[in-house]
Amino acid sequence: MFKKSLLAGIVLSLGLSTAVQAGEYPSKAITIVVPSKAGGSTDRTARLFTELAEKNYEGFEFVIKHIPGSGGQKGFEAIARAKADGYTIGLNFTPQLVAHIVSKRAKYTLDSFHVMGNVAQDPGIVAVPKDSKIMNMVDLAAAAKAGSLTVAVNGIGSDDFLAAKSFEAAAGVEFNLLPTKGSTEQKAGVLGGHVDAAFMNLSQMIKQHKAGDARIISLLTEERDSHLPEMATSKEQGFDVQMRATRGFVAPAGIDAAIQGQLDDMLTAIMASDEFKANAAKGNIFLLPQSGADYLAYLKGLQADTQAVYDKAPW
Amino acid sequence: MAKKHVDRAVLALLIVMAVLLFNSTAGYTGIALKTSAKYVQFLAVSIGVLSVIQLGFNIFKEQPSVKLKLTDNMGRFVGLLICLVLFAAAFETLGFFIPAAIFIPVVAVLLGYRRPVVIGLTTVGVLIFVYLVFIQLLSVNLPGLEFLGGV
Amino acid sequence: MFEYIQIVFSFEALLTIAIGTVAGVAIGGMPGLTATMAVGLLVPFTYTMDPTMGLMLLGGIYCGAMYGGSIPAILLNTPGTPAAVATAIEGYPMSKQGRGALALKVSVTASFVGGTFSVMILLLFAPFLARQALAFGPAETFLLALMGLAGIVSIADENSSLIKALIAGLIGMIIAVIGTDDMSGSLRYTMGMIELIDGIDFMPALIGLFSMIQMLELAGAHSHAIDTSLIDKQNKREPMPKGISKHIALGSGTGTLIGILPGEGATIAAFISYNFSKRISKVRELFGKGNPEGIAAAEAGNNGCVGGSLVPTLTLGIPGNSVAAALMGAFIIHGMIPGPELFNEYADRTYPFIISMFVANGVFLIVGLTFAPYLARIALIPPAIMVPVVSAFAVLGSYALNNAVFDVYMMIGFALGGLVLKKLGFSLEALILGLILGPIAEGGFTQGMIIGHGSPMIFFESSIAKVMWVIIGVLLIPPLYSYLKSKRT
Numbered sequence: 032m033f034k035k036s037l038l039a040g041i042v043l044s045l046g047l048s049t050a051v052q053a054g055e056y057p058s059k060a061i062t063i064v065v066p067s068k069a070g071g072s073t074d075r076t077a078r079l080f081t082e083l084a085e086k087n088y089e090g091f092e093f094v095i096k097h098i099p100g101s102g103g104q105k106g107f108e109a110i111a112r113a114k115a116d117g118y119t120i121g122l123n124f125t126p127q128l129v130a131h132i133v134s135k136r137a138k139y140t141l142d143s144f145h146v147m148g149n150v151a152q153d154p155g156i157v158a159v160p161k162d163s164k165i166m167n168m169v170d171l172a173a174a175a176k177a178g179s180l181t182v183a184v185n186g187i188g189s190d191d192f193l194a195a196k197s198f199e200a201a202a203g204v205e206f207n208l209l210p211t212k213g214s215t216e217q218k219a220g221v222l223g224g225h226v227d228a229a230f231m232n233l234s235q236m237i238k239q240h241k242a243g244d245a246r247i248i249s250l251l252t253e254e255r256d257s258h259l260p261e262m263a264t265s266k267e268q269g270f271d272v273q274m275r276a277t278r279g280f281v282a283p284a285g286i287d288a289a290i291q292g293q294l295d296d297m298l299t300a301i302m303a304s305d306e307f308k309a310n311a312a313k314g315n316i317f318l319l320p321q322s323g324a325d326y327l328a329y330l331k332g333l334q335a336d337t338q339a340v341y342d343k344a345p346w
Numbered sequence: 347m348a349k350k351h352v353d354r355a356v357l358a359l360l361i362v363m364a365v366l367l368f369n370s371t372a373g374y375t376g377i378a379l380k381t382s383a384k385y386v387q388f389l390a391v392s393i394g395v396l397s398v399i400q401l402g403f404n405i406f407k408e409q410p411s412v413k414l415k416l417t418d419n420m421g422r423f424v425g426l427l428i429c430l431v432l433f434a435a436a437f438e439t440l441g442f443f444i445p446a447a448i449f450i451p452v453v454a455v456l457l458g459y460r461r462p463v464v465i466g467l468t469t470v471g472v473l474i475f476v477y478l479v480f481i482q483l484l485s486v487n488l489p490g491l492e493f494l495g496g497v
Numbered sequence: 498m499f500e501y502i503q504i505v506f507s508f509e510a511l512l513t514i515a516i517g518t519v520a521g522v523a524i525g526g527m528p529g530l531t532a533t534m535a536v537g538l539l540v541p542f543t544y545t546m547d548p549t550m551g552l553m554l555l556g557g558i559y560c561g562a563m564y565g566g567s568i569p570a571i572l573l574n575t576p577g578t579p580a581a582v583a584t585a586i587e588g589y590p591m592s593k594q595g596r597g598a599l600a601l602k603v604s605v606t607a608s609f610v611g612g613t614f615s616v617m618i619l620l621l622f623a624p625f626l627a628r629q630a631l632a633f634g635p636a637e638t639f640l641l642a643l644m645g646l647a648g649i650v651s652i653a654d655e656n657s658s659l660i661k662a663l664i665a666g667l668i669g670m671i672i673a674v675i676g677t678d679d680m681s682g683s684l685r686y687t688m689g690m691i692e693l694i695d696g697i698d699f700m701p702a703l704i705g706l707f708s709m710i711q712m713l714e715l716a717g718a719h720s721h722a723i724d725t726s727l728i729d730k731q732n733k734r735e736p737m738p739k740g741i742s743k744h745i746a747l748g749s750g751t752g753t754l755i756g757i758l759p760g761e762g763a764t765i766a767a768f769i770s771y772n773f774s775k776r777i778s779k780v781r782e783l784f785g786k787g788n789p790e791g792i793a794a795a796e797a798g799n800n801g802c803v804g805g806s807l808v809p810t811l812t813l814g815i816p817g818n819s820v821a822a823a824l825m826g827a828f829i830i831h832g833m834i835p836g837p838e839l840f841n842e843y844a845d846r847t848y849p850f851i852i853s854m855f856v857a858n859g860v861f862l863i864v865g866l867t868f869a870p871y872l873a874r875i876a877l878i879p880p881a882i883m884v885p886v887v888s889a890f891a892v893l894g895s896y897a898l899n900n901a902v903f904d905v906y907m908m909i910g911f912a913l914g915g916l917v918l919k920k921l922g923f924s925l926e927a928l929i930l931g932l933i934l935g936p937i938a939e940g941g942f943t944q945g946m947i948i949g950h951g952s953p954m955i956f957f958e959s960s961i962a963k964v965m966w967v968i969i970g971v972l973l974i975p976p977l978y979s980y981l982k983s984k985r986t
Contacts, residue, residue, distance in 0.1 A: 049939060069537035070826030078541050095485075095541075098900060101677075108691075145981040181948050208377070209947045210679050215822065219759055219815045223631035225948055225969025237875075238814065238836040313832040333917075346682040353921050354894055358662065367671065370686075378950055381943035386674055386685075389549040390600035393667040400660045414920055417717025424718045426884065427913070430709075433892050442893055450885040459881035472886055476893065479530075483520070484538045486897050 056117060056290050060092040064113070064121030072234070072316065075276050076151050083301045091297075102127045104137060111143035113170070115285035120147065120294065129334040130188045133341045139208020141330055145291060147280035149321035149329070150300050151277065153232040155194045155251030155274035157265070159259050160224040161244060168198075168249045168268040170226060175204035182206040183217045183229040187346045191217075191230035194251050194274035196340050198230075201270045213304050221245045232276055234315055252277070258317065262318045271293045277319065279326050288322070295323055349414040350404060357401040364394030425456045441489040443473055501848040503858060514853050518555040518860040521561020526569050526577045528708040528887070529700060529894010532562035534821040540830060548831040549846045551601070551851040555827050559820055560857035563763065563800050564608040564865065571600045571792070572875050575887065579933050580763035580799035582755060582926055583771040583791065587650065590787030597873035599735040603789045604796045605865030606737070607745045611797030612858040615753040615804025619811075620851050627812040630757045635948060636955045639941025640965040641758060641765060642934045647972040648768035649815055649927040651775055659980050665923040669931025670938070672697055679690075680943050692903040698814035699933050701895045701904040705911025706925045710893045713916060715880040744790045745776045750798025755798075756805020762818050763802040764799055764933050772797030772972055803853065811839050811847065816956065 056099055063081065067073045074097070081093040089237070098106035106121065113119035128264075132138035134166055165174055176328045184191035187210050199205055210218050211227055214235045220226040222244055230251075237258060239245040247266045251274045265272045280292065280298055288346055301307055302320040311318050321329065359446060368390035371383040417423035429449055436445040449468045480486045504510060522528045524908070536555050537552025566578030571588030584604060586923030591600040646666060675686045676696025687693040748770035755766040774794030775784050784791055806817030807824070814835035816822035825835060831846075833839055839847045895908040915925050949955030956962060 040984040068823075069534075070540035070823050070830075074541065074824070078544065082544075096900070100899060101691060102693070105691060139555075156611060179950060181950075186679065207947060207950060208946055210682070211944070212679055215815055216759070216940075216944075218813075219631065219809075220634070222813060222815065223634055238834045238838070242836050242838075244813065315829050315832065315834055347920065356918070356921060360668070362673075367597055374678070374681065375683060376679050377682050377947065378683070379981045382678050382680045382685075382939065384946070385939050385942050389667055389671050389674070393664060395673065396660050396664050396667070400658075400664065403660075414917075416916060416920060417713070419717045421712060423616075423717035423786065426713060426888070427909070430888060430909050431906075433889075434902060434909065437892070437896060437905060439900050442896075446889050446893075453885035453888065454881050455885055457881035459879065464882065468882055468886060472889060479523070480893070480897065484535060485542075486538065486900075488893075488897070492628070 044238075052270065056293070057091060059118060060094045061117070062094050062096050062119045064106050064107075064110050064119065065095055065097050065098070066099065066103035066122065066124070069097050072151075072153075072276055073124055075314055076316060077122050079303060079307060079314065079316065080150070080280075080298070082310070083304065083307055084297060087304075088297060089144070102131065104131045108138050110281060110283055113283045115283045117282075117286050117290040117294065120280060120282040122278060123281045124276060125330065126190050126193060126276070126333055126337055127188075128273075129337050130193075130233075131254065132334060133337045134188060134346065141327070141334065143284055144281040145284050145286060146323045146327040146330065147282055147291075147295050148300075148302070148323045148324040149277050149279035149319055150302060151278045151316050152319035153234050153276040153278075153317055154256050155190060155272075155276070156231055156233050156236060156247050157198075157228055157249045157251070158221050158231055158236050158240070158245050158247050160221055160226075161246055162224070163246065165228065165248060166246075166264050167200075167269050171248065172202035172204055172270070173288035174227070175202065175206060179205075179207045179218045179228040181209050181225075183209045183211050183220045183226045184209050185214050185217055185231070186212065190232070190274050190276050192346075193337060193340055194272055195230045196344065197274070198265070198270060198272045200343075201272055218245075220227070230274075234317065238325070254318070256313060256317075277326075279321070347414050349412045350409050352414045354401060354404055357397045357404065360397040361394055361401070363398065364390045412417070412444070422457055426453060429453050429456070438489060443488075447473060485493065498848070501845065501852055504549065504845070504849040505553075505814070505852045510550065510853065511856065513550045514557045515860050517863060519559040519858045521558035521563075521857075522565035522568070522578070522861055523561075525562030525565025526557065527703045527894065527975060528569065528575055528577055528891055529647055529897060531578060531700065531820075531898075532559055533819040533823055536820055536899065538829045540580065540823060542827065543827055544830050547590050548813025548833070549849050551831070552611045552824075552827060552850040555824055556854045557857040557860070559824065560612055560800070560803055560854055560863050561778060563612070563803050564605065564796070564861050566799075567608065567792075567796055568601065569708075569870060571604060572597055572872065573708075573883075573887070574711045576703065577702050578763070578799075579929060580767045580928055581795075582703075582764070583648075583767045584793035586771075586785060586926060587788050587791035587795075590611050590785070591789065591792075592873070592876055594787055596787065597876055598870045599737075600789060600792055601789075601869040601872055602737065602866060603741065603792045604722040605862055605869065607741075607748060607793040607796040608800040608865075609748040609858050609862040610745045611752050611800035612803055613855060614749040614797075615801040616757060616851060616854045616858065617804070618753050619804040619807050619854075620848075623808045624812045624837075626757055627809045627815075628944070630759070630809055631813070632961060633758050634959075635941045635944035637941075637961050637965065638759060639938055639945050639956060640962055640969065641755070642938035642941055644965065644969055644972065645765035646938065647672050647773045647969055648930060649924070650973055650976045651772040652924050652926050659977075661922050662924040664926065665918065665927040666931035668826075668918075668923075669734065669928040669933075670935035671931075672702075672937070673932050673935030679940065680947075684942075692901060696936070697907065697932070698904060699929065700898050701908040702911045702932055703929055704891045704895055705908040706915040706929055708887060709908060709912035710914070710916050710919065711897045712884045712888050712891070713912060716884050718880070738789050740772045740779075741789060743777070744793040745797045747773055747777070748794035749801045751794075752798035752801020753805040754801075754816055756802030756807045759978065763799040763804055764930075765937075767795040767799040767800045768930060769972075770794040770801075774777070776877065776972070776975065800858075807851075811835055812837075839952070843873060887971065889943075 065074050098109050110121035184195050217229045221229045240247045250262050374383040378446045433449045451465050524535045566581035567584045570576035570581040574589040576582045576585045588600045607926035649666040653659045678685050751770045752766040756762045806821040809815040810821040816825050833843045895904045944953050
């Protein structure tokens with residue numbers, strides 16, 4: 032793949048180019064910006080797509096470019112800045128995409144992107160150590176009222192942090208918040224009983240919950256999740272706290288409509304295929320296919336919600 | 347420049363930095379005031395105190411005046427540095443391969459090497475190695491010939 | 498168990514392990530190419546492979562890279578990984594004395610023993626040890642970082658100024674403060690640069706402070722050829738030093754134990770093992786001047802982390818370091834989510850993977866011992882050729898870490914600033930130790946303070962913490978005592 036493009040480059044540099052003809056898309060590999068490290072869940076989501084796209088669509092080749100760092104901000108900015116020629120698209124993840132806008136750090140806005148659609152999600156959860164007395168969200172609120180609870184969240188401004196803040200507001204309590212570097216530290220904190228509770232994501236704790244090493248006490252989604260159907264949502268337990276991480280595709284705004292349409296349709300078609308679903312299930316990725324328009328609406332709503340939290344307690 | 351003067355200047359700089367660092371912790375917010383700020387203050391105080399002690403030793407202890415010599419051969423030293431900076435500057439637009447193909451022979455000649463065959467073979471060897479390991483094996487995205495619009 | 502051994506000893510599997518291990522040695526040996534990066538980038542590649550083979554490939558890379566870092570550390574004073582910095586302190590002086598081949602032999606033997614011991618522990622006691630390690634919280638992590646930082650005193654005593662070494666360590670810790678404050682999410686000292694939001698990566702610093710400075714010094718030196726008569730003496734094959742096994746055993750145990758604990762273990766493990774070995778050595782005065790005992794302990798220590806770090810990774814899904822985290826991605830991509838399932842439902846993949854790491858250790862032992870006399874001749878390559886090649890790799894390695902040219906400038910900056918500090922007598926080993934351990938210390942301290950609701954008593958409460966304070970005392974008091982004694986006379 033790379034060999035071919037390098038060869039093409041050499042051919043071009045010699046002025047012998049005849050291969051590239053106007054109006055023929057794609058004439059070269061399409062770069063997918065992944066704003067996180069290789070091997071992470073966002074990377075795996077991107078590969079799920081490229082694997083089938085290269086197989087089922089002749090002429091399409093994809094190169095994955097990792098731009099990790101700053102909670103995805105560097106990568107998001109690279110996508111927003113990229114030339115809108117249809118040869119650079121990228122992945123985004125929420126709520127970081129909008130959190131950077133809200134905290135005024137980002138050099139982009141939602142208008143910088145054409146939202147192609149959502150692929151995957153990861154519901155928010157609340158987990159406690161296995162021998163904790165806290166069995167549900169009511170217990171959690173009561174315990175927090177009785178005395179200061181140490182609650183781990185994955186960094187300030189993360190989805191966990193926003194969820195914890197939103198629970199504090201809903202239950203009228205205040206946690207002793209412990210910001211960690213990454214979900215690994217949260218996991219170690221819960222499994223080792225160093226914290227009283229943690230706001231996390233389902234995929235990070237589902238195995239530990241099933242193995243009895245930790246206990247999930249609530250899902251932070253609108254409805255119950257098929258991966259853990261017996262688990263009650265926070266809303267059912269009387270606290271309207273909702274948070275989920277999503278991972279979708281975006282492109283720089285301003286790509287030629289015909290080309291963009293081709294890419295959007297491709298994403299929709301691949302997400303609908305059974306092979307895609309099977310691969311995702313195997314790779315522990317929870318799917319949530321959404322069209323570009325629906326996902327954009329979700330992002331706008333999320334930005335407004337995040338803004339509200341930020342205005343109350345900026346970070 | 348005499349070594350002891352540079353030493354004193356560096357220590358003085360560290361003391362200034364320590365004070366600035368300590369003062370900056372006043373600007374920390376929320377929980378950071380009780381946690382990170384304490385850590386940074388500890389660092390600032392430690393480096394400040396140690397630098398003052400060392401500066402004291404330095405001033406009150408008789409020392410032979412030795413010149414601070416970064417290198418024996420200033421020309422080659424500075425030459426290598428300039429080549430490095432140019433290499434870095436060219437990286438974004440020209441990628442790795444073209445600048446490296448120039449950098450390696452230029453530096454070799456700069457350092458007094460005069461056997462073109464060895465230089466040529468080494469350069470080609472490095473480029474092939476990097477191509478195989480980085481691009482073929484690891485699929486790292488080295489910026490390439492993007493300015494030609496071809497890759 | 499026998500069927501798992503059979504899987505490992507198929508031709509295909511052996512070939513995969515050998516390729517992975519040799520590639521790992523090369524990756525670890527090159528400044529800027531890290532095992533974390535290689536494993537991370539190859540995880541998607543293994544997606545299309547047979548899962549067991551894919552994991553064996555990555556396991557081989559992990560084992561090989563941890564050892565590979567020591568080769569350039571010994572020969573060129575350019576550690577390929579931060580865990581090999583302690584090895585360079587002893588290895589490079591040995592190289593200069595023409596004893597490079599022996600240093601390489603000691604390093605590969607110690608790496609093999611440390612690696613094999615830790616994989617044995619992983620195979621036999623993983624679930625039990627992982628549960629014990631959970632008791633290790635942020636407060637204990639802070640103390641572990643302190644134990645590592647105690648190495649600064651050990652680097653300094655006797656030959657250079659203790660105060661300057663401490664200052665250098667603090668400079669490293671202060672540089673590490675730059676970036677996002679994890680506690681408040683606000684930015685500290687980033688000067689508005691987006692590149693600094695995540696702080697300063699230690700790899701460009703490592704490359705700049707060691708590889709690049711070494712090249713700048715070589716470039717500016719009058720005569721740099723190592724005395725060839727010294728190298729020829731090597732061919733007489735110096736035997737392994739007596740009493741070295743004690744230091745290897747010490748490093749293996751320390752490394753495995755520290756590997757099991759959370760945090761970036763290998764660097765800490767190497768320095769603590771090095772420090773321990775210096776304390777028990779009968780020829781302490783030779784440390785810093787080319788003592789093979791230091792190499793033995795440090796290399797056994799960092800390779801001990803390999804098996805150790807996989808203990809919590811495989812049993813609990815809590816990776817012990819960043820390479821283990823990348824490896825965990827490879828398990829997940831094949832639907833093998835860490836936990837008890839790995840050892841029953843997926844036992845036919847997990848056990849062969851663990852067993853394959855014994856083979857990987859054997860592979861690099863054979864490769865290392867066979868090539869040691871030839872590798873030692875790398876030191877004979879004329880500097881005029883060595884300098885441009887290593888410099889080009891230094892630039893490439895700094896860039897490839899984050900795909901950022903900014904890191905290349907950072908590397909050059911560290912080289913220049915570091916050279917001035919080095920000439921003034923500040924220890925760069927102490928600086929890099931501070932830079933790497935600073936964030937671990939800060940994370941442990943700040944999180945411990947929160948968990949302790951603002952009371953520092955949490956750092957003294959648990960029995961683990963008490964034991965650790967005793968060890969810190971043992972590491973600090975004797976060198977400080979001898980330092981003060983030497984000051985008075």
